[in-house]
Amino acid sequence: MTIQFNKETFRDDYSFRNSDWAIKRFPFPFHEDSYMYSVNMEQHRGGPPGSVYEKRFDVDEHYLAEMEDRAIVLAEDPLRCQSLPHMTLAGWDTLELIMTCKSEDYPDLFELHRDGKRWRWVNKPMGIDHSFTFLDETTLPCGPLEYITRQTQGDFAVLDQRDEMLWMDAGTVTTQADWSLDFDIGMNFFEWHAPVPMAHELGIFKRALKFLLNVQQGAPARRLNWTMTVNPLLDTSPENYHKWGIQKTTLTPENIGAKQHLRVELQTFFRLPRSNALLFPIRCYLIAFQDIVSVPKWGRRLHRVVRDLPDELATYKGFIANRPMMLDYLGQYDDGRPTSPGIWPDLETEPPLDMGR
Amino acid sequence: MSKFQFPESIASRPTYGSLKSRPGKAHLMIADAEGAEAILDLAAQDAGLMAKSHVIYIPSGSGAGLSERLRGLKPAQYYEGPSYAAAVPRIRRVLSDAHMGLQVYLCGTEGLMGQAMNEATAAGIPHSAIQTEHRGSIARRMQCVHCKGITENVTTDPFVCAHCGLNLFVRDHYSRRLAAFQGVCIDAEDPGNVPNPVELYK
Ligand code: HEM
Numbered sequence: 001m002t003i004q005f006n007k008e009t010f011r012d013d014y015s016f017r018n019s020d021w022a023i024k025r026f027p028f029p030f031h032e033d034s035y036m037y038s039v040n041m042e043q044h045r046g047g048p049p050g051s052v053y054e055k056r057f058d059v060d061e062h063y064l065a066e067m068e069d070r071a072i073v074l075a076e077d078p079l080r081c082q083s084l085p086h087m088t089l090a091g092w093d094t095l096e097l098i099m100t101c102k103s104e105d106y107p108d109l110f111e112l113h114r115d116g117k118r119w120r121w122v123n124k125p126m127g128i129d130h131s132f133t134f135l136d137e138t139t140l141p142c143g144p145l146e147y148i149t150r151q152t153q154g155d156f157a158v159l160d161q162r163d164e165m166l167w168m169d170a171g172t173v174t175t176q177a178d179w180s181l182d183f184d185i186g187m188n189f190f191e192w193h194a195p196v197p198m199a200h201e202l203g204i205f206k207r208a209l210k211f212l213l214n215v216q217q218g219a220p221a222r223r224l225n226w227t228m229t230v231n232p233l234l235d236t237s238p239e240n241y242h243k244w245g246i247q248k249t250t251l252t253p254e255n256i257g258a259k260q261h262l263r264v265e266l267q268t269f270f271r272l273p274r275s276n277a278l279l280f281p282i283r284c285y286l287i288a289f290q291d292i293v294s295v296p297k298w299g300r301r302l303h304r305v306v307r308d309l310p311d312e313l314a315t316y317k318g319f320i321a322n323r324p325m326m327l328d329y330l331g332q333y334d335d336g337r338p339t340s341p342g343i344w345p346d347l348e349t350e351p352p353l354d355m356g357r
Numbered sequence: 358m359s360k361f362q363f364p365e366s367i368a369s370r371p372t373y374g375s376l377k378s379r380p381g382k383a384h385l386m387i388a389d390a391e392g393a394e395a396i397l398d399l400a401a402q403d404a405g406l407m408a409k410s411h412v413i414y415i416p417s418g419s420g421a422g423l424s425e426r427l428r429g430l431k432p433a434q435y436y437e438g439p440s441y442a443a444a445v446p447r448i449r450r451v452l453s454d455a456h457m458g459l460q461v462y463l464c465g466t467e468g469l470m471g472q473a474m475n476e477a478t479a480a481g482i483p484h485s486a487i488q489t490e491h492r493g494s495i496a497r498r499m500q501c502v503h504c505k506g507i508t509e510n511v512t513t514d515p516f517v518c519a520h521c522g523l524n525l526f527v528r529d530h531y532s533r534r535l536a537a538f539q540g541v542c543i544d545a546e547d548p549g550n551v552p553n554p555v556e557l558y559k
Contacts, residue, residue: 079505180502186534187369194369195530238502238541242523245545321546 002108005064005125011072016232016286022061023291027052028343029224029264033304037199037313039207044222044268052266056101056220057152058283059109064125066153066175066234073174073235074150079182080237081146083158083170090158090170091145092135093272094279098148123151145170154266154283157181159189159212161276166212168192169277175234175284177227177263178241178318197312212278217271225265228319228326232261232286251322256329257290260322262302289329297340297350299333306330361495361558370529371471373491378403381460385451386432387473389415389441391493392465393423399462400430407432413448415441415469419493441469448473452480464490468498468509471536495557500537501525507537513554515543524551 008015018026029035047053052060073080083091099121103112111122120131128151132139140147149156149172158170166189173181184192189209190200199205215221229236230248251259263286270279293299306314306326314320335354340346363372376399384406386396393414400407411434416424428435438444461477463470470489477487496510506520514527518540525540532539544551 180539182505183500183502183530183532183535183539187532191369191531191533194367195528200368238539240503242503242542242545245542246548248546 006061008065010069010234014231026287027264029226030305031343035305041221041223044220055105070174080174081172087170090275090277093275095144095148154281157280159278180238197316215269215271221269223267227263227317229261229263260289261286293333295345296353301339303330303334366529369531373489376462376488376490378406379460381458384410384460386462387413389465389469390417390419393427395464395490395492461487498537499540501540
């Protein structure tokens with residue numbers, strides 16, 4: 001299908017909206033009625049047609065608006081894109097991977113023409129037609145990582161692999177769930193995960209690292225993570241927390257359905273060929289509560305997950321103060337019926353809401 | 358004698374040991390304030406050590422005759438600086454000369470150890486040749502995540518950023534690259550509601 005790109009904002013007037021198409025393909029992160037951290041990783045080998053898992057780098061109706069938002073953030077704070085000196089080759093690897101995947105997966109939107117080292121990149125939605133020399137930085141307007149991530153939805157961390165460890169040595173981070181690339185750059189896997197509650201004790205990070213160290217070229221992996229955001233604000237950065245934190249206090253029983261968003265990250269892991277670095281795209285999808293509950297199964301389940309989530313996790317994710325109001329709202333969409341296993345909406349097979357039961 | 362036991366914390370927060378004399382032809386000791394006591398203890402372990410040692414000491418206003426006692430150890434080279442920043446060019450110069458096998462000893466406040474650690478590793482000294490021991494103040498070097506300014510010697514939580522003036526709470530999340538802990542606005546969700554500062558670890 002051809003994608004109609006939305007004209008919308010993720011700040012100020014927050015005109016961001018999901019179409020019916022985007023709602024039905026939303027990556028709902030709960031495969032059962034409860035949630036706890038786990039080593040939830042699987043191969044990233046496509047998915048049902050139209051789903052966000054189908055392509056290696058999903059492009060959706062928010063593409064252009066998200067790229068505009070990234071440009072605003074980078075103009076205000078260039079430290080959101082950084083690369084330690086030894087990471088330039090990994091930046092080129094990233095550029096090649098994304099250009100190759102996008103031109104193969106979306107030939108009507110992106111083209112890559114290669115003649116030896118002379119490359120021509122055409123990004124039709126963004127109106128870019130650019131010839132450059134691969135591995136020659138002087139032929140790009142900025143570094144290779146910044147160049148390609150200004151044209152690709154989602155944040156990107158690039159991990160150097162040495163001494164059986166991953167090091168966060170480069171990245172572009174403007175749609176993060178409240179962590180700072182500038183602070184975390186140079187840290188190892190255990191250090192940057194240090195603030196996460198419970199998961200260290202459960203041994204999750206040890207096992208996850210082992211898995212990641214063995215991700216092979218051509219065999220990417222993926223997982224989902226989630227949190228909550230008031231207003232469809234992509235840039236929930238610690239840098240700007242003193243500006244956006246106050247928005248968490250603006251929820252009311254009347255506006256919560258439109259204002260409160262579930263924020264889901266589709267995280268993927270790609271081994272890069274020349275640098276042997278690991279590319280970690282973190283793609284953020286937002287959905288308003290009122291759109292989630294339009295899918296009966298998701299409304300029932302989200303209520304149960306939020307209700308039963310351990311306090312440590314609700315605190316870490318920053319919504320413990322708003323949880324009671326969320327439960328009042330979501331409770332209206334939970335009739336107590338059982339839910340089908342798995343993340344899919346199952347609109348044809350799941351019963352409609354029946355609160356009079 | 359002041360040796361503080363830091364409670365168990367998160368994985369990014371550094372931990373410190375106790376200095377042990379190691380064999381080697383050359384030894385570099387960098388200390389501030391009560392860190393001098395750790396060098397005095399170290400010298401007591403090994404009578405031959407100080408004659409092979411270069412001591413760089415920043416008293417930071419700690420009296421108690423620590424400088425004299427350090428000098429009295431008769432190190433091969435002794436330098437006393439008015440501040441860590443003033444000592445940095447000398448530290449770099451000394452590290453640039455370092456031969457294989459140089460042993461580095463860092464002691465005193467976390468801010469001094471963290472920054473000197475970066476100098477040593479940048480100069481190519483392997484981690485296995487660097488030891489640390491915390492002594493004296495539990496003051497922290499804090500980075501404001503909002504304006505990026507560093508506030509030195511933070512002893513209370515919350516504290517006021519010396520650069521942008523925001524009231525920040527003190528996190529245990531630590532960046533070795535910055536040699537600093539992270540400070541985050543404490544009243545973002547309730548402007549003006551800033552709790553009274555309390556001493557760290559009290
Ligand atoms: C190598 C790629 C990865 C990077 C760069 C990365 C980065 C991060 C960062 C920066 C945070 C925020 C920490 C903070 O509070 O400051 C985080 C949170 C977290 N990460 Fe990772 N991560 C990676 C892989 C993984 C994997 C494979 C797992 C598998 C279990 C995982 C599990 C988690 C969990 C459970 C959280 C807490 C999230 C929440 O509750 O919202 N991460 N990660």
